[in-house]
Amino acid sequence: MIRPRVIPCLLLKNEGLVKTVKFKDPKYLGDPINIVRIFNDKEVDELIFLDITATVENRPPNFEILGKITSECFMPLGYGGGIRTLEDVRKLLAIGVEKIVLNTSAVENPSLIRAAADYAGSQAVVISMDVKKTMFGKYEVYTRGGRKATGLDPVKFAVEMEKQGAGELFLNSIDRDGTMQGYDLELVRRVADSVTVPVVACGGAGNIQHLAEAIQAGASAAAAGSMFVFQGPLRGVLISYPAQQELKRAIP
């Protein structure tokens, strides 16, 4: 393989793209289709799209907007948010989504993991884990857009998810989200060491060195939001992605 994947992670809210800090204060970035077009032109490795309010608003994925996105998207695309049934999974694959990202459903209805893996293959089933440190310094898995504490330990949960048929784990640190201060490498290390499926690290990346650190900690791929959509200390919206040569140099 030429190098580990580097994946922009984009958040959808009310048909616009936003970026959060610690899962709060969503800042509007722009129209999702325009932004996907820019990432497509920059030939990014992969994109992950998360609808951050579908579950809390108790609604299915917005298939219409996703259909528009996939017709502009010639790279692997993962989607998460509001996926509750195998029918949702089928519809997403049919419109060109490559990877199904489950978070709340993985905890509340784990049989969907096996059903999705049997239908589309494990490689298409990504379990997203939103993790936060408790007051006592222990890691805990959250669902429902980071609103609901599950009491689950991320390492045990990761092992269980692999057993259930997950082909990949998307590990997001709520505490680091949007901070651009670097990944929670201890969390990445613990989870990556406990499973054989690829782990995608997310939450905290601010520069290319951070991406390399996640890979050194055991992640198979590094995802980031802020660093690909903001520029400068005032966080002006500017879509960017490192050049291939730069990525090869930094993340061999």
Added chain:
Amino acid sequence: MIVIVDYGVGNLGSIKNMFKKVGFKAEPSSDPAVLRAAEKLILPGVGAFDAGMSKLRERGLIELLNELVLEKKVPVLGHCLGLQLMTRKSEEGQEAGLGWIDAESVRFRFDADRAQLKVPHMGWNVLDIRRPHPLVADLEDEARFYFVHTYHIVCADESDVVAYTDYGYNFASVISKGNIVGAQFHPEKSHKFGMQLLKNFAERVS
């Protein structure tokens, strides 16, 4: 028209989208009349080998595809699992494959010094083209393709191999035998590089 064989697996929307982008109409179908009228065929696929073969059989497509590909010589591109189904058999399952190419599908096995490599091979990789073929014509030097697979094919006859890719060792990533071509990666997910390849298939592979 190009017909994407729809046997209930795979991400057909993306293939259709990419052909549209390069100016060709491609429609998914499992209707024998539509398949018979196809100028070219795409055999897509993700998931498990046995599931793929049994779904082809449930839809009564195996004999029809054999006739179209082996007798009528309709150009066909198999990719990912679709490529593996064209082999005689796979370590992944018990079912016999289509057997269009003299090859088998085997699991990645690494020597001790490469044991840290994860399976599936998931990510972007390059081609080492060993013989010219219209399918891989005019690719840029930096062309890279998106792979996701646990098994890869081994050709009995090395002259069927167009390109190899290195993941722990070299495996056949593009093959051709007459009207049959195959790619282990997902061209429909491989940016302008995949676009060039699908365009080549539509325009130049016969």
